[in-house]
Amino acid sequence: MRTAQEMTDPLTPVETMSGNAGTLRKGLSRIPGKYHAYLLAPPALLVFLCLWQLLVMLGSYPTFILPAPAIVFRKFVLALTDGTLLHHARATLREVLLGLALGLSAATCLGYIFAKSKSMERLLSPYIVASQSIPIVALAPLLVIWFGFGTLSKVIVCALIVFFPVLINTIVGLRSVDENLVDLMRSYGATRRQMFTMLEIPAALPVLLGGLKIGVTLSVIGAVVGEFVAADEGLGFLVNLSRGLFDTPMMFVALFALVIIALSLYGGVVLLENRLLSWRRIE
Amino acid sequence: MNHPILTAEGVDKTYPSREGDVSALRDISLTITEGEFVSLVGPSGCGKTTLLRILGGLLQADRGGVHIDGQILTEPRRDIGFIFQDPTLMPWRSVLKNVTLPLEVQGRNGHEHRKRAMELLGLVGLLGFENLHPHELSGGMQQRVAIARALVHEPAILLMDEPFGSLDAITRNQMNLELLRIWNATRKTILMVTHTIQEAIFLADRVLIMSPRPGHIQATLEVDLPRPRDNEIYYNEDFAKLYHLVRDSIAAA
Numbered sequence: 319m320r321t322a323q324e325m326t327d328p329l330t331p332v333e334t335m336s337g338n339a340g341t342l343r344k345g346l347s348r349i350p351g352k353y354h355a356y357l358l359a360p361p362a363l364l365v366f367l368c369l370w371q372l373l374v375m376l377g378s379y380p381t382f383i384l385p386a387p388a389i390v391f392r393k394f395v396l397a398l399t400d401g402t403l404l405h406h407a408r409a410t411l412r413e414v415l416l417g418l419a420l421g422l423s424a425a426t427c428l429g430y431i432f433a434k435s436k437s438m439e440r441l442l443s444p445y446i447v448a449s450q451s452i453p454i455v456a457l458a459p460l461l462v463i464w465f466g467f468g469t470l471s472k473v474i475v476c477a478l479i480v481f482f483p484v485l486i487n488t489i490v491g492l493r494s495v496d497e498n499l500v501d502l503m504r505s506y507g508a509t510r511r512q513m514f515t516m517l518e519i520p521a522a523l524p525v526l527l528g529g530l531k532i533g534v535t536l537s538v539i540g541a542v543v544g545e546f547v548a549a550d551e552g553l554g555f556l557v558n559l560s561r562g563l564f565d566t567p568m569m570f571v572a573l574f575a576l577v578i579i580a581l582s583l584y585g586g587v588v589l590l591e592n593r594l595l596s597w598r599r600i601e
Numbered sequence: 602m603n604h605p606i607l608t609a610e611g612v613d614k615t616y617p618s619r620e621g622d623v624s625a626l627r628d629i630s631l632t633i634t635e636g637e638f639v640s641l642v643g644p645s646g647c648g649k650t651t652l653l654r655i656l657g658g659l660l661q662a663d664r665g666g667v668h669i670d671g672q673i674l675t676e677p678r679r680d681i682g683f684i685f686q687d688p689t690l691m692p693w694r695s696v697l698k699n700v701t702l703p704l705e706v707q708g709r710n711g712h713e714h715r716k717r718a719m720e721l722l723g724l725v726g727l728l729g730f731e732n733l734h735p736h737e738l739s740g741g742m743q744q745r746v747a748i749a750r751a752l753v754h755e756p757a758i759l760l761m762d763e764p765f766g767s768l769d770a771i772t773r774n775q776m777n778l779e780l781l782r783i784w785n786a787t788r789k790t791i792l793m794v795t796h797t798i799q800e801a802i803f804l805a806d807r808v809l810i811m812s813p814r815p816g817h818i819q820a821t822l823e824v825d826l827p828r829p830r831d832n833e834i835y836y837n838e839d840f841a842k843l844y845h846l847v848r849d850s851i852a853a854a
Contacts, residue, residue, distance in 0.1 A: 498689040501659050505677040506706040506754070516706065520693045597693045597734045 385567040393567040394574070402556075407575050409551040413469055413541040414579065417476020418534065425481045425533075426526075429488025439489075450482050454540065458547045472544030472552070479540035480533040487529025491522030524598075527591045534583035538576055553579075606790050607633040607656065607758055611665035614651055624815035625651050629665070631809060631818060635757075638784060638791045640801035642847065643811030643819075649794040650762055652816065656792065657681050657760045669758070679707060682756035682789075686763040688743035690735040696722070696746050697731035703754040714753075721749040724783060741772040745779070752787060761793040765800070774832070777803055781830060798847045802840060803830065810850045820850045 367387050373379075374386045381389060397403035432439040458475050465471040495518055503517050545554030553572045560568035612629040615622045625648040633639050643649055654660040656667055658677040667674040669681070682703075690699045700718040704710065722728055725745040735743055744764060751759055764780075765773045777800060784791060784804075795801050801808045805824050812819040824843060826834055834840050 496689065498685050498687060499691065501654075502683060502685075502689055503706065504659060505657060505681065505683050506703045507677060507679055508706045512706055516702075517691070520691070523693075595693075597695075598736075 382564045382566045385570060390567050390570045390574075394571045397568065397571050403571065403575060406551055406553050406556045406572070407579065409469075409555075410538075410541050410545070410553040410576070411579060413472040413476055413544065413552065414537045414583070416469070416473040417540055418480055418537045420473060421477035421480030421537070422484055422530070422533065424477065425484035425529075426488050429485045430492060432485075433489045433492035446482070446485070449478070454479050454543055458543050461544070462547045467548045467550070471547075472541050472549070475544035476537050476540030479536045479543075483532040483536065484526075484529040487525050487532075488522070491525030491529075492518055494525065495521040523594060527587060527594070530590075531584060531587050534587055535580055537583070538580045542576065604635045605632045606635040606670055607631075607792070608668045609652075609656060609665065610668075612652070612655060612662045612667065613664040614648070614655065614660070615663055626655070626662075627815040627817045629817055633758075633790060633792060635790055636788050637807065638805045639793070639807045639809060640805035641792060641794045641809045641811060642796060642798060642801045642851065643816065644813050644851065645796060647811045647813045648816035649796075649811060652811075653760050653762050653792070653794055657683060679703075679754060680757045682751035682754070682759045684744075684747050684751045684759065684761040684764045686766045688735065688740075688747040690743060690746055690750075692735050695732050695734055696727065696738070699735065699746055700731075700750045700753055702750060707754060709754075718749070718753055721752050722746075724752075724786065725749045725779065741768055741776060744768065744776065748780070748783065752783070752789070757790060759789050759791045759793075761791065763794055763796065766796070773800070778831065780804065785829065798844055798851075799835065802826075802843050802847065803834065808843075808847060810847060819853075822846060822850070 370387050374384055377384070385393075394403070428442075432443070454475060457478070458471075461474050462471045465474055499517055499521070500513070503513055508516070541552065542554035542557075545552040546558060549555040553576050556572040557569050560566070560572065609629055609631050612626055613624070614626040615624050617623075629652060641649055641652070651660065655662050656674075658667070658674045658681065661675075669678060691702065694702065697715070697718055700721060701710075701714060704714045704718075719728070719731065722731055725748050727742060727745055727749070730738065730742065735746065738746070747764070765776045768776060781804060793801075793804065802824055808822045808824060809818050810820045810822065811817065822843065826837065826839060826843075
């Protein structure tokens with residue numbers, strides 16, 4: 319733990335890079351040290367693309383097995399300009415966001431009830447664990463029969479897959495609240511509502527956000543699983559369609575789009591975390 | 602001045618356990634007058650913390666009753682302040698916001714309350730640290746924040762549960778001196794649980810000695826050492842006598 323005495327000198331320079339040319343150094347010094355690792359991302363991506371190209375050239379694979387990066391890129395530009403990609407991406411994103419909203423609200427509400435009442439947890443948790451032991455892939459066709467071929471069935475698949483990790487994290491987070499702080503709040507005569515907003519939510523927040531990180535990545539999987547069963551739009555549908563047409567470059571494009579959606583959602587949670595938990599950073 | 606502010610009569614407390622009921626407190630009676638500093642010493646596990654929680658209304662006694670200012674105590678009251686062994690600060694709140702927490706809960710927000718919190722931070726020697734977060738402070742500084750917080754809503758009574766138990770001996774001695782200074786400035790009624798005999802005598806007007814389980818008040822000792830006190834008092838002959846009395850009393854319990 320750093321004590322306040324050490325904190326009085328916040329301008330200690332952080333040296334992370336060394337041995338670079340003077341100009342590069344000057345440029346880098348304008349970027350805070352903790353972001354330097356991100357600068358390696360573009361060259362790393364370039365290396366990955368080169369290796370991919372090399373693999374295609376050495377193995378001389380036909381395009382329908384492994385398309386070269388350039389072919390995939392051309393397909394990407396094409397799908398982007400004719401609107402195909404945006405149409406399907408929008409459909410998937412809609413399912414993901416609605417599914418997240420549904421899954422998150424159900425999981426946090428039930429998590430709060432379970433954290434407060436052991437008997438409710440004992441009564442209901444067998445059903446929840448049972449529902450989680452059924453593979454979502456096996457459950458999805460049933461959900462499509464019940465909720466139709468449209469967006470709703472995908473939203474529900476998505477919500478179901480998000481539900482469990484968020485539920486568990488909500489329970490763990492709320493139960494980890496310091497008992498002494500609860501006593502302290504009681505001694506001030508805090509109402510139930512104050513206990514919730516001033517103590518329980520902020521105390522559980524780090525664990526809740528951890529659950530959200532798992533949830534947003536799973537939500538993309540949920541939407542694709544739903545689209546695989548029956549759909550007429552969405553990135554999962556696009557993958558399925560392209561497979562039937564042996565259009566492997568388009569499959570790659572759809573997969574990359576899914577990755578971009580998942581990364582953006584995850585990045586959004588990280589930004590939220592940095593904002594809400596800024597007290598944890600030592601500047 | 603000799604107005605009894607906190608009284609307990611015939612307080613019993615029993616805890617259920619796997620081997621049947623365990624009696625934690627038996628027939629505890631005590632009276633603390635306004636402005637008095639009372640220490641409560643006893644071996645660990647004698648129910649000191651349980652007693653403090655009952656006196657503060659956080660826990661109900663099985664039998665007997667607690668009165669504050671003549672009123673029976675059934676739930677926590679706002680005129681009682683707590684200081685626990687750990688600073689028990691909210692890590693997501695700044696030092697200042699931790700200190701104003703009691704006021705915020707009681708719906709008293711405003712500029713004059715911020716000023717009051719800053720005054721108290723000055724009293725505990727933490728001016729200039731108000732915007733830091735608890736994890737940026739040392740253990741002793743965190744406990745000072747807890748003291749400032751316990752004083753901010755002007756409780757008449759302070760209940761302290763081994764407040765310096767987790768600090769090293771040097772910091773602890775400093776905090777004892779600080780506490781005396783603060784007590785002098787505010788003249789709160791203080792009941793402090795400790796398991797250090799020296800600390801109990803050094804601070805208090807009166808030392809209550811508790812017996813091991815089931816805990817009850819074994820003896821009461823008046824500390825008639827002169828005030829204001831400083832570290833010199835440890836070399837006082839009367840201090841040594843009192844120390845032996847307390848120790849023998851605990852040994853006999």
